[in-house]
Amino acid sequence: MTRIITAIEPQKKDPKRVNIYLDDEFAFGLAGYLAVWLKVGQVLTQEKINALTSDDLLESTVHKALHFLSFRPRSVSEVRKNLAGRDIPENAIEVTITRLQENSFLDDLKFAQDWVANRKDFRPCSRSALQMELRLKGIPDDVIQTALDDVDDDVLTLQAARKYAHRLTGLNKLEFRKKLSAHLARRGFSFASINPIVMLAWNEIQSAFDHGASNNNEDNSWTL
Incomplete structure (x- = not known):
């Protein structure tokens, strides 16, 4: 079966697309470059029309995927789910x-590595929490393990503790330990790793305070 192109008209809402009329009837829309x-x-055969x-x-699906990717990096699973939800x-x-x-618009390993690096810098959490987050993004387990190869829970615990500890200055030791321990537990760290890190953070805070107080005393000693 063959049909004849009787009109090619630009679309009003999207001038980069055209409407194709076959035998004086609207047949389908096309990206402009496909209609060049x-x-x-x-005369078009059915095979040519299908192609x-x-x-x-x-072309339309690629553009939708790129638009979805324009807001932030995505995993393969996220893109697949988004497109499937559009009945494609x-x-x-x-x-x-x-x-x-x-x-190179989609790369699960790079996505996972960037996710881990971002968490380390801005919101440290445990290795198990990172693993869970990446699984929720649909990253395969073998890719997750590769991305977490260099992740050390003790280092992450200390990073998370230091980031939060400055909010707790002025508290007594008991309140400091309670609040910092609860914060680290919410980030997925084990109690075995939390306890020594909390004490280290407390000692660092006290050392910084003592150092500051010492400097103030030295400055005051020159004041007559």
Whole structure:
């Protein structure tokens, strides 16, 4: 079965797309660049029509995925779920994901490594908490393990303690230990690692306070 192109018109809402009319009836829309070689009077086979609409679907799916990725990095699973929620055929989704991976727009290992690095710098949490967060993002277990290869829970516990401890200055030792321990527990750290780190943080706070007090006394000794 063949059909004849009787009109090619730009879309009003999106001038980068065109409407294709076959035998004086609207047939389908196409991305402008896909319609460059089409002209009025051209005969299209059903096979050619299927190829054009398939290419257009893929183009549209890629644009939707890139828009989703423009807000922040995403995992493969996040992109797949987002596209599936738009009722896009599975084969178009998988071809799109492959294309994005080939062009470095999607990379689960880099996503996981960046996630871990960000957590270390801004919101330290335990190795097990990081593992859970990455699983919720759909990252495969083997990729998670690679991303966590250099993660040391003791180091993370100390980082998290130091970031929070400055909020607790002025508290007595008991209140300091209670509040900092609770904070670290919420971040997923084990009590075995929390206790010595809390004491270390307390000693650091006291040392800094004593050092500051000593400097103030030295400054005052020169005042007559």
